[in-house]
Amino acid sequence: MSRRSTRLEEKRRTTGVDPYEVIIQQLGYEENLDGEPKLYESDSVSSDDEIFRRPKKRSKQSNEDQGAKGTKDKSASQRIRGRRGILQKVKEMPLDILFETFSYLEPLDILHLARTSHDLRDLLMSRSSSSVWRNARRNIVGIPPLPFDMDEPQYANLAFDSYCHICMQPRCENILWQFRTRCCRNCITTSLVSVSDLVGVWRTTYARTFSVFELVKDYVPYMSVTPWQGPWGGEDRVYYPPVVKRFRREFKAIEKDQEKLDAWVKEKREQYKGLMEHVEQCSSWSKSRHEERKAEFEEVRRRRKEQIVKKLSDIGWAGELQHIPDLVFSQHKLVHQAKELTEKGWKSISGPLLAYLAEHKESRLDNQQITQTSPVPE
Ligand SMILES: [Zn+2]
Numbered sequence: 001m002s003r004r005s006t007r008l009e010e011k012r013r014t015t016g017v018d019p020y021e022v023i024i025q026q027l028g029y030e031e032n033l034d035g036e037p038k039l040y041e042s043d044s045v046s047s048d049d050e051i052f053r054r055p056k057k058r059s060k061q062s063n064e065d066q067g068a069k070g071t072k073d074k075s076a077s078q079r080i081r082g083r084r085g086i087l088q089k090v091k092e093m094p095l096d097i098l099f100e101t102f103s104y105l106e107p108l109d110i111l112h113l114a115r116t117s118h119d120l121r122d123l124l125m126s127r128s129s130s131s132v133w134r135n136a137r138r139n140i141v142g143i144p145p146l147p148f149d150m151d152e153p154q155y156a157n158l159a160f161d162s163y164c165h166i167c168m169q170p171r172c173e174n175i176l177w178q179f180r181t182r183c184c185r186n187c188i189t190t191s192l193v194s195v196s197d198l199v200g201v202w203r204t205t206y207a208r209t210f211s212v213f214e215l216v217k218d219y220v221p222y223m224s225v226t227p228w229q230g231p232w233g234g235e236d237r238v239y240y241p242p243v244v245k246r247f248r249r250e251f252k253a254i255e256k257d258q259e260k261l262d263a264w265v266k267e268k269r270e271q272y273k274g275l276m277e278h279v280e281q282c283s284s285w286s287k288s289r290h291e292e293r294k295a296e297f298e299e300v301r302r303r304r305k306e307q308i309v310k311k312l313s314d315i316g317w318a319g320e321l322q323h324i325p326d327l328v329f330s331q332h333k334l335v336h337q338a339k340e341l342t343e344k345g346w347k348s349i350s351g352p353l354l355a356y357l358a359e360h361k362e363s364r365l366d367n368q369q370i371t372q373t374s375p376v377p378e
Pocket residue numbers: 164165166167168169183184185186187
């Protein structure tokens with residue numbers, strides 16, 4: 001038994017999951033022996049469907065909780081009514097004014113707007129709104145240009161909306177640019193496949209189109225991984241089956257025409273080069289954007305701490321603050337927040353902070369007393 005099949009058997013036995021089945025599910029259904037597909041799942045996922053799948057909600061309240069918070073519910077429903085009122089006004093606005101207003105927004109704002117109502121979705125996803133998306137993208141400093149294989153809403157969704165495209169969990173900053181997807185750490189291990197597994201499935205399940213893999217294998221985007229990490233049996237390249245599936249679909253449309261096939265392989269080679277250059281640009285843009293945002297958050301935290309210290313000093317606590325190491329006070333959960341301090345915010349945190357300072361003072365004085373009264377060692 002080969003090393004690979006032993007590993008697959010082991011995985012099948014320990015997890016009850018057949019890795020080949022998982023890949024086949026992502027690639028589409030098996031073919032009959034005569035090479036024709038038994039059944040295809042829909043090959044075309046429109047950009048709309050991808051973009052308008054909604055990320056999971058951050059938290060769910062139980063019915064009892066909701067009942068207990070009747071007043072909150074009331075204000076929430078008022079808010080929704082208010083929002084609907086605004087949307088109604090948006091619908092009634094002349095288009096040129098609406099577009100002028102949109103031109104100050106960023107791509108994520110436009111995405112959110114497009115998800116708020118059917119009317120706005122239809123408007124923003126129509127061809128006549130392409131300038132809205134383009135202008136929004138231009139409001140983002142340094143973002144690489146729109147790539148050849150995506151439209152503006154798809155690009156905005158990938159670059160700015162931070163949810164995992166596989167499991168839909170809401171916080172996912174991991175963008176796999178080469179696969180045009182966001183993927184959390186859990187989904188990486190379940191959704192990406194090693195080249196051995198991919199070739200294995202291809203040889204057995206998609207034998208008739210195996211030649212496509214040989215023809216363009218150098219132009220299929222992959223991700224490098226650390227060989228000893230992850231479930232890929234020591235291999236250092238992993239693939240994303242939906243991307244491979246697109247190659248196979250394109251190949252099937254032209255495989256009988258040698259001329260078209262040659263042109264297609266050439267096109268794939270050029271596209272791959274362009275794609276990888278764009279991936280490179282996006283990764284470095286995203287990294288520097290991340291650094292900038294981190295610095296901005298740091299600045300907000302610094303300002304917040306300064307304002308809190310001033311407010312506490314104004315009411316006579318400057319002396320006690322001197323006794324708390326700066327690092328400890330900065331890390332206090334009510335201080336260490338990337339949130340500007342408002343009067344309302346101060347009202348809600350001042351009580352717990354004063355209690356914290358009073359407690360600190362009390363235990364400091366107790367300690368002082370113990371030190372003063374303890375006998376001097378001989
Ligand atoms: Zn996920």
